[in-house]
Amino acid sequence: MRELELYFGPQHLGMVGNFSITLKVEGDQILEAHANPGWLHRGFEKLMEYRTWIQNFPLVCRINVIEPDSMEMVYAMAVEKLAKIEVPERANYIRAIVLELSRLASHLFGCWAYANMLGFDTVAQWAMYHRDLILDLFEQLTGARVYHIYICPGGVRRDLPEGFKEKALNTLHTIGGCIPDYDATFFNNRLFYERAKGIGKITREEAKELGVTGQILRATGINFDIRKVEPYAVYDKVDFEIPTREDGDAYSRVWIIRDEMIQSVHTIMQCLEKIPEGEVYKRVPNPFKWNIPKGETYVRVESSRGELGLYMVSNGKDKPYRVHFRTPSYPHGLLVLEKLLKNASIADVGNIMISLYVTAPEIDR
Amino acid sequence: MNKLKKELKSSFKGIRTGILEDNRLAVSAPKDAVLPILSFLKNKGYEHLSLISCVDWIEEKELELVYVITSYLQKNDEYADNERLHILLKTRISRENPEFKTLVPIFKNAEPYERELHELFGINFEGNKRLTPLLLERAYKIPPFRKDFNTREYVKEKFDKISFVEEKKNERA
Numbered sequence: 001m002r003e004l005e006l007y008f009g010p011q012h013l014g015m016v017g018n019f020s021i022t023l024k025v026e027g028d029q030i031l032e033a034h035a036n037p038g039w040l041h042r043g044f045e046k047l048m049e050y051r052t053w054i055q056n057f058p059l060v061c062r063i064n065v066i067e068p069d070s071m072e073m074v075y076a077m078a079v080e081k082l083a084k085i086e087v088p089e090r091a092n093y094i095r096a097i098v099l100e101l102s103r104l105a106s107h108l109f110g111c112w113a114y115a116n117m118l119g120f121d122t123v124a125q126w127a128m129y130h131r132d133l134i135l136d137l138f139e140q141l142t143g144a145r146v147y148h149i150y151i152c153p154g155g156v157r158r159d160l161p162e163g164f165k166e167k168a169l170n171t172l173h174t175i176g177g178c179i180p181d182y183d184a185t186f187f188n189n190r191l192f193y194e195r196a197k198g199i200g201k202i203t204r205e206e207a208k209e210l211g212v213t214g215q216i217l218r219a220t221g222i223n224f225d226i227r228k229v230e231p232y233a234v235y236d237k238v239d240f241e242i243p244t245r246e247d248g249d250a251y252s253r254v255w256i257i258r259d260e261m262i263q264s265v266h267t268i269m270q271c272l273e274k275i276p277e278g279e280v281y282k283r284v285p286n287p288f289k290w291n292i293p294k295g296e297t298y299v300r301v302e303s304s305r306g307e308l309g310l311y312m313v314s315n316g317k318d319k320p321y322r323v324h325f326r327t328p329s330y331p332h333g334l335l336v337l338e339k340l341l342k343n344a345s346i347a348d349v350g351n352i353m354i355s356l357y358v359t360a361p362e363i364d365r
Numbered sequence: 366m367n368k369l370k371k372e373l374k375s376s377f378k379g380i381r382t383g384i385l386e387d388n389r390l391a392v393s394a395p396k397d398a399v400l401p402i403l404s405f406l407k408n409k410g411y412e413h414l415s416l417i418s419c420v421d422w423i424e425e426k427e428l429e430l431v432y433v434i435t436s437y438l439q440k441n442d443e444y445a446d447n448e449r450l451h452i453l454l455k456t457r458i459s460r461e462n463p464e465f466k467t468l469v470p471i472f473k474n475a476e477p478y479e480r481e482l483h484e485l486f487g488i489n490f491e492g493n494k495r496l497t498p499l500l501l502e503r504a505y506k507i508p509p510f511r512k513d514f515n516t517r518e519y520v521k522e523k524f525d526k527i528s529f530v531e532e533k534k535n536e537r538a
Contacts, residue, residue, distance in 0.1 A: 038498075038500040038502070041500040043510075046510055046516060047516070050517070208412060208413070209472075209474070210474050211414055213413075217437075224437055224438075229438060296391070296453070297389070298453060307415065311431065311433065313420055322420045322421075324416065330477065335474055364500055
């Protein structure tokens, strides 16, 4: 059969986000795949060198559209580490609540994308609806639905509004109460099993070799989570589990997303229960005259996709000298995707790509 | 962690280690010691290459390559608590002639990072077979992430020459 070159994306119905893959196919078998990022490269890391420490916040959250809060968190952590600022206890709890809420929102978005791709439109609509409920919470808490610019060096921008706890618990109960419905229609559905089992399989050794983190690594049986290894915010004070699976295929990855959502709901409930009284913001110097001492740091958090790191260098001025984000989608979307697509069939491209949970803006930055 | 520091110092000559802070160890090494150190660390269990970054120290006319190495340790692992480390391995190369050896034979996931640094800083990684464009649309005279590339001046130079649509219409009339 003849070899053909097939362009998958950026203008393709099966493509999520601004991303493209060039496939070399024979029949419907893929011989070779080349990931082709760069459609959304905005050069944020360069732009940040021209802006003060605080001015960078509106840029930082835009790196990952779906889960902006962990980006803000990692940036705030780096600035705090360089400037040696301690964060009040209550602010740490609020940060954990916001991070888990955004993980939940991001996972629901992932469920939407995956279910939609498989043709489970009803489940997709449910997931989108539940994500919207969380965005309502964010609107009440921060004033914005998508980009919150809420976590800042020294704490969070403002305290929990009145009635937030009740509303949050109400929302979490609504979402938690629908899990049996999700299970019955989607996760325990034979069609999902048939379509995802054994697809996009990666072994433990291959995953380690390619620098994989997050669900993809945990789906191969490695219990690696930065919230446990290097606890930040208050993750050492709340009780939660890290779901793992052994098979390393799309089926296990999507199941891990489901299990993590349940853990997130529990974590948020514990944080709302334990949260102490006190201030939420420690005053930082005047942001326009704020010079941070010379130094460098690498901090990392567990975003909804894996290890999110930030390497930051300060040369003692009011602007960062160098900022470099280590985003989880970077190895997943380039190396792992190319590896898994080899010898797969064209019908499985969307299946593999969405189960890897790749976000294009994170790769391009 | 002090153990590792001593081991590194005794096995490799000419390296300097920084102060350990929050389990973060900065190591500066001469150019030719970098790859042996990385493979030594990989055999020690530090098998997760998190990031390869580059800093342009324009006043010293040098580019600094930074390798961030951590381990895939898990909770309740046999590693002691004090061995949970990030290692920032740094080396400096000349700015005029930026050449370095590739890390791909040791860490496979170095490939896209090196591609990115090749594109944004103009560093040539000898032995990396895939230094093709990754993110950018066109080639620039100065690699755009270097400090002497001023984005604001570039925008002025590039886009001020393009006239607005209305102006063009007026010209025609």
